[in-house]
Amino acid sequence: MQEFLEFTLGGIAVGMIYAAIALSLVLIWRGTRVLNYSQGGMAMFTTYVAWVVIRDTGSYWAGFAVALAAGLVLGALLEVTVVRPTMGKGPLNSVIVTIGLLILLEGVAGIIYGGQYRSFPPSFSIKGLKVGSVALGISASDLFTAAAVLAAALALFLVFEYTSVGLRLRATAFAPGVTRLLGVRIGRVLTLGWALAGLFGALAGVLVTPSTFLYPNSMDSIFVLGFTAAVIGGLDSPVGGVIGGVLLGVVLSYAGGYLGSNLVLVYGLAALALVLMIRPSGLFSSTASRRV
């Protein structure tokens, strides 16, 4: 029972990170039908930016804020300069461009910062919390991770549902052609979508890196698991992305805890294959929700 509680809470905490990556992928997929393979690379890069700021200022929170801002800027910049020219030229072009971006980002990070593993500080203490004498299997840092992703997801939801910017984002995702005809400058909307995706990726990067170390490929496996979470959620549903992330985190935590932790990434890939075989449209895709 004690173990079960630890695995569950720990799984939820890690799952929130997958959820953040999933959200960043969903934001781009909804708007542009592009799967952004460079999302992990972008998150790694902004985490290096945070690392430099923390090293030079000594303030974790300065690094945290700068990483998020860098994510916004990087997302917008890549959309305008690299992704925009590939739009409307077939899906394979954008796939190859985002894979190329990933290689480029990892290469540039290696040139600037070197390939060695660097430790990255956590937000709060990583000492396990206890209620009375019962260990919960999570730390204050884990709590902050879950709270930060939840707050960001909630903010995103409120923006989507209740602001005119959110209306533009949703309309562009559902019907870009019609939305253009109504005078909405969809180019700007797509740039904003990438910027927000960069923000969520950056958030995932600073939150996960304390437990993985920082190096040019540090986000690769996290990206795969975040992608799995997004697919579980249906790839175009933000709510689905968050639920998919938590679900995957918990399942992998049980698998790692009860079956052995060496093969967690393999379990993740197995989960991905399983979802694609049984329900390729995901658990929460909009085609399913439309039927309700």
Next chain:
Amino acid sequence: MAEAAALAIEDVHAGYGGVPVLNGVSISARPGTITAVLGANGAGKTTLLRTISGLVRPRQGRILVDGANLARRHPEDIARAGVAHVPEGQGVITELTVEENLRLGALCRRGGSVRSAALSDAYQRFPLLAERKRRHAGLLSGGERQILVIARALMAAPRVLLLDEPSLGLAPRMVAQVMDLVRTLRDEVGLTVLLVEQNARSALAIADCGMVLNLGTVVAADDAAVLASDVALRRHYLGF
């Protein structure tokens, strides 16, 4: 014609890829008139509207709205210059609510008060939409959707309205209702309307002028009453 044209198209050539569809089309529409654009399938009617709204780039020619040349501009900019294009078929965004669809139509205008005034105007003119404003647009009937897309186009306060087959797939009673609405918009709002229709008879009944396209060229252009009474033209091109 003493009055300046609200919409003038001069010698427009356009097509898809290397395939020409419009071969030198010219039209002139006075402010506050309805011009029916008629012709068989494949005559270029829809392409003409898509070219005016910027979805298709003309290879040659000018498209003047209140004297300003909009040819080769982006659809967003053309919409902001006062041209509303209601495309054929499903123009409503079914995933959004009725109210969200309407609000979307006014997002190109500045100022929250302007936008909310447009929304209350729309509800006043279309009480049916006010009753269903929280509903997803996908739950509306075909006729209700057609009303919604026209109402949404009006949210931008356009001067020129391009309507592509508004009667398509509607019950006869709904067709009459939509045609009445188009006429009302001309008379009360002073809109200049380009009305593409398969249903030539009901289009000419409300139009001031008409033009007939065949294989991308204008084969006839005259007052609506003159076209409607031209037996040879009706038999050859209009099918009634």
